[in-house]
Amino acid sequence: MVSHIVGYPRMGPKRELKFALEAFWDGKSSAEELQKVGDNLKLSTWKQMVDAGIKFIPSNTFSYYDHVLDTTAMLGAIPPRYGWSGGDIGFDVYFSMARGNACIPAMELTKWFDTNYHYIVPELEPNSKFFYASRKAVQEYREAKAHGIDTVPVLLGPVSYLLLSKPVKGVDKSFSLLSLLDKILPVYKEIVDELMAAGVSWIQFDEPTLVMDLDSRQLNAFTHAYTELESSISGLTILLETYFADIPADAYKTITALKGVSAIGFDLVRGSKTLDLIRNGFPPEKYLFAGVVDGRNIWANDLEASLTTLKTLKGMVGEDKLVVSTSCSLLHTAFDLETEIKMNKELKSWLAFAAQKLLEVSSLEKALTNLKNEAFFSANAAAQASRKASSRVTNAAVQEAVSLLRGSDHRRATNVSDRLEAQQRKLKLPILPTTALGSFPQTLGLRKLRREYKINKISEEDYVKAIKEEINQVVKLQEELDLDVLVHGEPERNDMVEYFGEQLSGFAFSENGWIQSYGSRCVKPPIIYGDVSRPKAMTVFWSSLAESMTKRPMKGMLTGPITLLNWSFVRNDQPRFDTCYQIALAIKDEVEDLEKVGINIIQIDEPALREGLPIRKSEQAFYLEWAVHSFRITNCCVQDTTQIHTHMCYSNFNDIIHSIMDMDADVISIENSRSDEKLLSVFHEGVKYSAGIGPGVYDIHSPRIPSVEEIVECIKKMLAVLDCTILWVNPDCGLKTRKYSEVKPALSNMVAAVKIIRKQLIANKSELFSSLWKARTDC
Ligand code: GLN
Ligand code: ZN
Numbered sequence: 011m012v013s014h015i016v017g018y019p020r021m022g023p024k025r026e027l028k029f030a031l032e033a034f035w036d037g038k039s040s041a042e043e044l045q046k047v048g049d050n051l052k053l054s055t056w057k058q059m060v061d062a063g064i065k066f067i068p069s070n071t072f073s074y075y076d077h078v079l080d081t082t083a084m085l086g087a088i089p090p091r092y093g094w095s096g097g098d099i100g101f102d103v104y105f106s107m108a109r110g111n112a113c114i115p116a117m118e119l120t121k122w123f124d125t126n127y128h129y130i131v132p133e134l135e136p137n138s139k140f141f142y143a144s145r146k147a148v149q150e151y152r153e154a155k156a157h158g159i160d161t162v163p164v165l166l167g168p169v170s171y172l173l174l175s176k177p178v179k180g181v182d183k184s185f186s187l188l189s190l191l192d193k194i195l196p197v198y199k200e201i202v203d204e205l206m207a208a209g210v211s212w213i214q215f216d217e218p219t220l221v222m223d224l225d226s227r228q229l230n231a232f233t234h235a236y237t238e239l240e241s242s243i244s245g246l247t248i249l250l251e252t253y254f255a256d257i258p259a260d261a262y263k264t265i266t267a268l269k270g271v272s273a274i275g276f277d278l279v280r281g282s283k284t285l286d287l288i289r290n291g292f293p294p295e296k297y298l299f300a301g302v303v304d305g306r307n308i309w310a311n312d313l314e315a316s317l318t319t320l321k322t323l324k325g326m327v328g329e330d331k332l333v334v335s336t337s338c339s340l341l342h343t344a345f346d347l348e349t350e351i352k353m354n355k356e357l358k359s360w361l362a363f364a365a366q367k368l369l370e371v372s373s374l375e376k377a378l379t380n381l382k383n384e385a386f387f388s389a390n391a392a393a394q395a396s397r398k399a400s401s402r403v404t405n406a407a408v409q410e411a412v413s414l415l416r417g418s419d420h421r422r423a424t425n426v427s428d429r430l431e432a433q434q435r436k437l438k439l440p441i442l443p444t445t446a447l448g449s450f451p452q453t454l455g456l457r458k459l460r461r462e463y464k465i466n467k468i469s470e471e472d473y474v475k476a477i478k479e480e481i482n483q484v485v486k487l488q489e490e491l492d493l494d495v496l497v498h499g500e501p502e503r504n505d506m507v508e509y510f511g512e513q514l515s516g517f518a519f520s521e522n523g524w525i526q527s528y529g530s531r532c533v534k535p536p537i538i539y540g541d542v543s544r545p546k547a548m549t550v551f552w553s554s555l556a557e558s559m560t561k562r563p564m565k566g567m568l569t570g571p572i573t574l575l576n577w578s579f580v581r582n583d584q585p586r587f588d589t590c591y592q593i594a595l596a597i598k599d600e601v602e603d604l605e606k607v608g609i610n611i612i613q614i615d616e617p618a619l620r621e622g623l624p625i626r627k628s629e630q631a632f633y634l635e636w637a638v639h640s641f642r643i644t645n646c647c648v649q650d651t652t653q654i655h656t657h658m659c660y661s662n663f664n665d666i667i668h669s670i671m672d673m674d675a676d677v678i679s680i681e682n683s684r685s686d687e688k689l690l691s692v693f694h695e696g697v698k699y700s701a702g703i704g705p706g707v708y709d710i711h712s713p714r715i716p717s718v719e720e721i722v723e724c725i726k727k728m729l730a731v732l733d734c735t736i737l738w739v740n741p742d743c744g745l746k747t748r749k750y751s752e753v754k755p756a757l758s759n760m761v762a763a764v765k766i767i768r769k770q771l772i773a774n775k776s777e778l779f780s781s782l783w784k785a786r787t788d789c
Contacts, residue, residue: 011329013375014066014299015059016214016251016275017164017339019364020073021526022051023346031074031530034101035109041101048074052150056159062368063376066249068214069154069161070147071339074101075108075529078129078174079117081166082107085197086143089117089133089178099144108529110712118176119528119711120662121621123218123254125306125342126535126577128528132175136185140193142200148208155209162249163205167215168194168239169231174219188231195235199242206246214249214275218338220265221255221277223627229264240270249273249299253338254306255625256281266293275299278319279306279337285319288326298327301337303370308344308523308537308579310362311370313377313390320378334375340364344523356400357518357539359393397583405515405541412591420639420646422674426701429676430736432650437563437610441771442725442764443494444739445704447657447679448506448567448613449746450484450499451753460504477502478555485559491757495563495611498556500746506569506615507577511536513548514596517578528711531747536578538589544596547603554607565655566609571597571640576618586622587636594640601645605652613655614644616673617743620658620666634669641673653677655702659743664692677702679740683709683724693731703732706742707760713748715755721763734771739764 021027030047033039052072059067073080083104088094091114094103108130110116118131147163154161166174171194172187205213217232236248250271257265257276262284265274276284278301292298300323302316324332346365350358362370373386397403422429463473484499503509511517517536524532549566557564571593580589597614604612619641624633645654656675663670663680670678682689682705689705707724708716728737739760745753 011324011375011379012065012333013063013371014162014275014333014335015064015068015340015368015371016216016253016301016305016336017068017071017341018055018059019341019343019345019526020051020071021345021524021532022047022054023349023522025522025524025532027051027074028524028530028532035105035530044074044101048072049153052153053157056154056157056161058365059368060159063372064368066212066333066335067154067159067161068164069150070163070165071341072150074104076129077166078122078132078171079104079108080144080146081171082130082132083144084142084146084165084201085171085194086141087132087134087138088143096143110709110714112714115709115714116712124621124623124625125254126525126527126533126618126621127341129174132171133178134172134175134187134190135178135181136189138190138193140190140197142197142204145204147201148204151205151208151210160209160211162212162214163210164214164216164251165198165201167217167250168198168235169228170217170219172231173222173228188228191231191235195238198235198239202239202243202246206243210246212247212249212273214251216251216253218251218253220250220252220261221257222625223258224261226260229261232261232264233268236268236270240268243270247272247297249275249297251275251299253277253301254280256283257287258626259287262287266291266296271296273297273299273333275301275335277301277337279304288323292327294327294331297331297333298323299333299335301335302374303334303336303367304343305336305338305340305367306342307582308361308363308520309582310360310366310390310393311374312394313370313374313387316370316374317377320374324378329378332378334371334378336367336371340367342525343367344520344525346522349522350520352521354518356396356402357537359389360397360539361537363523400540403540403581403583405543408516408541408543408592408595411595412588415591415595415643420642422642422646422648422650424650426674426676429650429653430702433610433653433676436651437653439494439563441734441768442737442739444761444764445493445495445565445679446488446497446757447740447742447744448497448500448565448615449503449744450487450497450501451748451750452501452746453750456480456501457504460502477552481552481556482559485556485564487754488757489560489562491754492761493562493757495565496556496560497565497567497613498552500567500744502552505533506744507574508534508536510548510569510574511538511578513546514542514544514574514593516540516542516592523579533577538575538578538580540581542589542592542596544599548600550600550603550607553604553609557607557609563611564609566601566604566612568597568600568604568612568614568644570614570616570656571644572616572622572637573618576622587640590636590640591643594643597644598647601648601654605648610651611653611655612645612648613657613679614641614675615657616641617657617659619670620663623666634666638669638672641675645675655679657743659706663689667692667697671699671701675701677704677738679704679706679738681742682706683742690727690731699732700736702736702738704738704740705732707739707763708741708756710741710743710745710748710756713752715752716759718759718762718766721760722766725763725767729767 034044344363347363480501659681
């Protein structure tokens with residue numbers, strides 16, 4: 011019996027990697043300095059696993075940006091626009107792909123399955139060439155070996171790599187990404203050869219796409235790939251790792267039949283169907299890596315329950331073939347609970363971060379081999395019991411309010427076209443209204459201000475004065491730029507989820523529970539441990555203050571229930587939808603309070619709608635129904651003249667566009683520029699959209715400043731599929747990660763572009779005539 015960890019967080023206990031990356035990008039430190047931080051983090055992680063008694067320790071799970079991008083580098087699949095012509099792929103090329111540079115935009119960033127981690131999407135075409143270009147996997151293996159630690163190199167498997175890629179723009183629709191399999195397999199073989207020569211005896215291939223709904227052609231690709239790989243390998247044990255959901259029966263059948271694969275890892279936390287499949291038969295010659303410790307959450311494992319599962323598995327596959335593991339990489343959980351000095355003790359006893367999960371894995375493994383640490387197990391059982399019985403968890407009034415929601419639809423009384431007219435009459439916006447999506451740059455000064463306020467270093471009075479001044483500047487700037495609908499810039503918010511979670515009951519916060527979102531960007535998800543309620547108004551003070559500073563409409567900014575849910579660590583003791591409804595009721599109160607003080611436009615951000623979508627199709631409709639219902643609950647009771655906006659970023663929305671429409675927002679701003687305008691294609695395909703819509707006109711995730719011409723072109727593309735009377739113009743997302751030196755020219759170009767188009771529209775107005783348009787030209 012042994013233990014294994016699928017993968018580990020990269021940022022470090024105090025986000026050391028984030029700070030090192032940002033210093034390097036800002037030209038404040040050298041490549042060597044960055045590398046040194048990386049090397050120290052890798053080594054301390056490996057040592058930590060050794061100390062915890064883990065047998066199979068992963069390597070090559072560290073990354074300077076993203077492991078999918080690392081795989082692209084490994085396979086030499088660098089898009090030609092980055093000008094790489096062979097040789098080592100240095101940080102310059104690597105980070106240009108990830109973040110863009112002054113001349114070239116970045117590659118697309120998209121969500122990693124249903125997590126809040128984002129990967130860089132490989133761009134492939136029929137003529138893509140592959141060759142072994144980055145030796146990172148073997149270097150990391152050697153690095154650990156030099157310290158006496160034998161590791162299991164982890165590679166993203168060839169089939170998942172291809173399935174997670176996208177064809178480059180303009181490639182014939184008939185092109186299948188899997189047709190490239192025979193081109194990348196020789197490179198994989200070369201890598202495996204080199205790893206074996208370095209002394210590797212186990213390799214882990216991550217093939218998480220196996221939990222998706224794949225067709226037989228896709229499943230055959232796995233058979234083909236692993237038969238090919240095996241044919242050239244002897245003396246190497248291949249572990250095929252799957253995670254994030256139950257594995258479908260046909261995929262299970264395919265992989266258990268693979269001769270070249272000697273071990274298979276399963277996520278046994280996110281469903282129970284895989285366990286049933288294993289019960290019905292698992293090949294006796296293979297190792298079973300049982301992922302019983304949750305890599306996606308921060309709750310302490312119920313060790314007795316896991317032990318029972320493991321004992322059943324042991325009975326089925328035998329002691330020497332069972333390996334205790336995590337459900338997926340620990341990348342998606344926080345780093346170390348020990349750094350949480352201020353956390354409430356009782357709550358802390360209910361939790362386990364990555365460092366503690368290592369101990370859970372190894373203690374389960376020991377318990378199975380009759381070396382049970384009784385004290386560890388009984389402390390765990392006591393914590394489980396205290397969580398079940400705690401009065402901090404249950405609020406009867408909230409439970410009652412949620413039970414009353416059932417069976418109702420919660421829709422606004424008037425249809426969206428009529429509402430838009432009523433709103434336009436009141437707001438008198440010009441055609442193609444311009445707006446920003448919430449945050450303005452979060453300067454160092456602002457962060458310091460909030461930090462000092464939090465630790466009582468500055469008084470409430472001084473804090474309010476400083477934030478007020480900041481809002482005033484942001485308002486002035488937008489007026490100067492001539493934006494139509496203003497935002498207050500969110501200077502009082504550290505994070506769009508944390509800000510609300512801190513004011514809601516049922517949420518708790520860690521000090522250092524950071525999770526990588528993309529690149530150096532980390533989020534610190536709140537922990538929802540109990541029933542959620544809103545003790546008092548959360549945003550009314552700042553929003554009404556901002557509103558009083560300008561004659562232009564000021565948007566109230568809220569984070570919606572689906573996002574608060576999906577970007578938090580959610581309780582695992584009640585269904586997700588119940589928690590979501592509880593949050594929706596709290597946000598509803600806030601929306602109504604904003605309306606009462608005269609805020610006519612309220613944006614309820616829901617960037618995480620798609621992220622919560624279950625991986626398996628059969629579960630998606632149910633999720634979308636309760637998620638969208640929760641959104642409608644928040645604003646079903648506002649007046650027709652109150653305009654509800656929502657905002658979503660980075661995703662493929664096309665397949666859920668009908669659910670997005672069913673949210674029934676008046677205006678939606680949506681990510682567009684970094685996904686090759688895929689979003690617009692849905693309207694080409696005839697989806698009739700009648701609410702307001704603002705597909706982002708430029709990518710805020712890159713420091714690049716878009717030109718006026720470029721934005722003009724972008725708006726023209728939108729006008730080709732969307733009526734000008736419903737089109738809004740805005741960036742892709744909030745501006746908090748940018749600098750003022752980028753934001754000012756970018757927004758100024760955006761407004762200039764709109765003015766050019768407006769002139770053209772007005773010249774052609776007879777063609778574009780409609781009642782709403784008339785209302786707008788009247789003003
Ligand atoms: N209103 C938020 C902001 O501008 C939206 C951020 C997001 O969608 N991720 O920062
Ligand atoms: Zn966004």
